[in-house]
Amino acid sequence: MPRRIVTGIQGIGHRVIDSIWRLGYASRFFLLTLLKSGTSLKRFGLIIRELYFTGVLSLIIIIVSGLFVGMVLGLQGYETLQRYGAESAVGTMVALSLLRELGPVVAALLFASRAGSAITAEIGLMKATEQLAAMEMMAVDPIARVVAPRFWAGVISMPLLAALFSAIGIFGGYLVAVVLIGVDEGSFWSQMQGAVDFRYDIVNGVIKTFVFGIAITAIAVFEGYDASPTAEGVSGATTRTVVTSSLAILGLDFILTSFMFRGMG
Amino acid sequence: MQRTTMDLWVGLFVMAGIGALLVLALKVGNLGTYSAADSYTLTGNFENIGGLKVRAPVKSAGVVVGRVTDIQFSTETYDAQVIMNIDSRYQFPKDTFASILTSGLIGEQYIGLAAGGDEVMLKSGDKMMKTNSALVLEEMIGRFLFDKASEGDGNENAQKN
Incomplete structure (x- = not known):
């Protein structure tokens, strides 16, 4: 019995030390990626290729979910606001909730599960099939050649995808509120324009998406690079990417929101 | 490539x-x-701004002509100093009346400008002399109750006499 307790405590200690170790390794890896991204920025074709896989191929899911999220916001917003006779404010509600929170956060969650998991699986499989080791043998740095282009492609495509998500979502809200239900079109747009501020709402939303893009792709490339080179290891790393980056998005969103929108009207 | x-x-x-x-x-x-490039600033001192916020619209005849850019408390006159940016397409006479109004019953508060008849126009940095404070519901109710109470007193006294 005491022996079991001792091994239990040892297990806890081992996990804590291991996770701190991993955190340090991840930070060093992140810094190394930044330092070695010079070559990939020079060879921009590599980034374009990754932009296609992370950005263009995520377009469908982003556009479709943006449309539906906006339409649901329009419906629910109308349901609640018409009780107070304020149904013309539905445009303001849809636009502000999309630009400030839902656009960046939902687009980032989708991006993490659509593109982040793919990045991890790809790099992890490259490691499992010893392609990364082969590159090192040929004096090609895998961080500069494989990791950095994927990282920068993710950082570039995340804000663009989130902007598309918000714009399509507002269009979805317009479809439901104005075309379907019949809220006055003029007041829908003018109240929205009156309430949405370029600096406070749009720029802050874009800053959020940049931070999310960095977080998601940094986690994804690290998990792929760190995966144990087995089929199980790659699948575990892919799962960890989605879980960790989703939690990171939500946590970072709270921190950023509390800085950006504190006391704003 | x-x-x-x-x-x-x-x-x-x-x-x-x-x-x-x-x-x-x-x-x-x-x-x-709205762009900040072609606009001029006006200031106005209000006794009470109610719920007016920075970025609130400045309207004249219902048309948005500018925005509130800053609200400060003045320790010289002990009232609120509101700084607003007005679109330079719209010029207002010197005796323009600025009042804090509410859009709808529970809507946001904005500044309404009612143009006066002066020949001289307001320039950038000018201070509007004629201002009207926001209506604060508690003060209104308080005044109403006070009036009612004093009315009641008056009637009782009249009956006694």
Whole structure:
């Protein structure tokens, strides 16, 4: 019995030390990626290729979910606001909730599960099939050649995808509120324009998406690079990417929101 | 490096993303309707601004002519100093009346400008002399109750006499 307790405590200690170790390794890896991204920025074709896989191929899911999220916001917003006779404010509600929170956060969650998991699986499989080791043998740095282009492609495509998500979502809200239900079109747009501020709402939303893009792709490339080179290891790393980056998005969103929108009207 | 169809798709993707940002900025945001470049500032001192906030609209005859840029408390006159940016297309006479109004029953508060008849126009940095404070519901109710009470007293006294 005491022996079991001792091994239990040892297990806890081992996990804590291991996770701190991993955190340090991840930070060093992140810094190394930044330092070695010079070559990939020079060879921009590599980034374009990754932009296609992370950005263009995520377009469908982003556009479709943006449309539906906006339409649901329009419906629910109308349901609640018409009780107070304020149904013309539905445009303001849809636009502000999309630009400030839902656009960046939902687009980032989708991006993490659509593109982040793919990045991890790809790099992890490259490691499992010893392609990364082969590159090192040929004096090609895998961080500069494989990791950095994927990282920068993710950082570039995340804000663009989130902007598309918000714009399509507002269009979805317009479809439901104005075309379907019949809220006055003029007041829908003018109240929205009156309430949405370029600096406070749009720029802050874009800053959020940049931070999310960095977080998601940094986690994804690290998990792929760190995966144990087995089929199980790659699948575990892919799962960890989605879980960790989703939690990171939500946590970072709270921190950023509390800085950006504190006391704003 | 040669061009591929992938480049075309990436180009389209980047264009769509930037286009979405532009739509958000111009159609959804207030960047298209209001720019700080061609505007002038006016200040006004109000006894009580109620719930007026920075970025609240300044309207004249219901048309948005500017925005509130700053609200400060003045320790010289012990009232609120409101600084607003007015579109330079709209010039107002020197005796323009500024009052804090509410849009709708529970709507946001804004500054309403009622033009006067003076020949001289307000210049940038000028201070509006005629201002009207926000209606504060508690004060109104308090005054109403006070009036009622004093009325009641008066009647009782009259009956006694």
